Amino acid sequence: MEMLWFWLVSVMVAIYVVMDGFDFGAGILHLVVAKTNEERREVLGAIGPLWDGNEVWLLAGGGSLFLAFPKVLASGFSGFYLAMWLVVWCLMARGISIEFRSHLQDGLWRRFWDASFTFASVLLPVLLGAALGNVLRGVPVDGSGYFEMALWTNFRLGPQPGILDWYTVLIGVFALVTVTAHGALFLAWKTEGAVHERCKGLALSLWGLVLVLWVVSSYATSVVNPGIFHNLPKAPLAWVATLIFLAGLGLVFVGAKRERFLMAFVGSGAFILGLLAASAACVYPVMLRSTLGPQFDLTAQNASVGLHGLRTGLVWWLIGFPIAIGYIAFLFRFHRGKVKAAVEGEGY
Numbered sequence: 001m002e003m004l005w006f007w008l009v010s011v012m013v014a015i016y017v018v019m020d021g022f023d024f025g026a027g028i029l030h031l032v033v034a035k036t037n038e039e040r041r042e043v044l045g046a047i048g049p050l051w052d053g054n055e056v057w058l059l060a061g062g063g064s065l066f067l068a069f070p071k072v073l074a075s076g077f078s079g080f081y082l083a084m085w086l087v088v089w090c091l092m093a094r095g096i097s098i099e100f101r102s103h104l105q106d107g108l109w110r111r112f113w114d115a116s117f118t119f120a121s122v123l124l125p126v127l128l129g130a131a132l133g134n135v136l137r138g139v140p141v142d143g144s145g146y147f148e149m150a151l152w153t154n155f156r157l158g159p160q161p162g163i164l165d166w167y168t169v170l171i172g173v174f175a176l177v178t179v180t181a182h183g184a185l186f187l188a189w190k191t192e193g194a195v196h197e198r199c200k201g202l203a204l205s206l207w208g209l210v211l212v213l214w215v216v217s218s219y220a221t222s223v224v225n226p227g228i229f230h231n232l233p234k235a236p237l238a239w240v241a242t243l244i245f246l247a248g249l250g251l252v253f254v255g256a257k258r259e260r261f262l263m264a265f266v267g268s269g270a271f272i273l274g275l276l277a278a279s280a281a282c283v284y285p286v287m288l289r290s291t292l293g294p295q296f297d298l299t300a301q302n303a304s305v306g307l308h309g310l311r312t313g314l315v316w317w318l319i320g321f322p323i324a325i326g327y328i329a330f331l332f333r334f335h336r337g338k339v340k341a342a343v344e345g346e347g348y
Contacts, residue, residue: 005068006300010280016057023047025183027121033198046190071303079147093120129175133168138289181206189261238281245274
């Protein structure tokens with residue numbers, strides 16, 4: 001049951017990255033691919049019906065972690081306290097910027113909220129990518145099950161690292177470029193005209209950079225945590241996930257070159273989902289690796305609640321998960337087709 005819940009939490013977090021990743025990417029590209037007010041409203045119109053629903057997956061993943069592995073959640077939130085608050089403030093800034101920018105027909109007002117939206121959209125994947133880097137590298141969990149970390153120290157590895165070091169910053173940059181490329185494909189699929197042409201031109205270049213950073217990040221991970229690749233032969237799910245993200249990568253380049261951007265967008269989602277699933281399979285059962293020694297690791301076995309709680313939670317998960325999937329499917333179906341900028345005074 002602990003293994004099942006490890007995978008349920010991992011899958012929901014991966015779905016969050018895929019779903020919210022494309023609207024992060026749209027926000028990052030907002031000032032690059034949209035030059036006029038109407039074009040920026042077009043970009044916001046593409047993600048407008050979806051962005052707040054996408055963030056439900058973050059709550060669902062966090063709620064599932066609290067239900068099944070409260071020790072991991074408590075340890076992570078206390079150790080990453082400042083970083084977590086930065087994430088919360090950035091999420092708030094994105095939502096406020098989307099909703100407020102068109103409340104006044106004033107150029108300065110709109111430029112301020114556009115800049116805020118882009119800044120928060122850039123910072124979020126860097127922070128979340130750095131969080132993934134911390135999980136892969138390890139944190140100084142001690143015998144109490146808790147840890148404390150500065151935001152940064154000397155940017156070197158060691159038993160007492162900072163949240164940001166050369167490795168976690170690298171993973172943060174990899175996450176930033178990946179969601180930007182993911183967002184470029186989404187906008188190329190959903191928009192037309194000048195915005196579409198600019199996104200189409202950027203997509204292949206961004207995915208070429210993703211490919212380079214993936215190779216560099218994989219090598220860096222093997223240096224920081226050699227055990228993660230030693231586990232690969234013993235993790236058949238990791239091989240399945242590897243096939244998924246490699247197939248997704250192929251779909252990205254084939255779809256983009258043939259200008260079949262829905263295919264490319266689905267491929268980029270498969271790449272992100274498969275990459276995160278392969279990482280989860282290689283680290284299982286460890287959920288928070290301790291840099292002080294493996295005896296202090298928080299695992300799916302020593303950090304879970306009792307069997308009754310896991311079984312009861314599974315009943316509710318089986319009810320809630322299909323509803324969430326159905327809601328997302330309905331939104332994409334209802335808002336299918338190319339997006340148009342809303343009339344001034346109506347919407348974004």
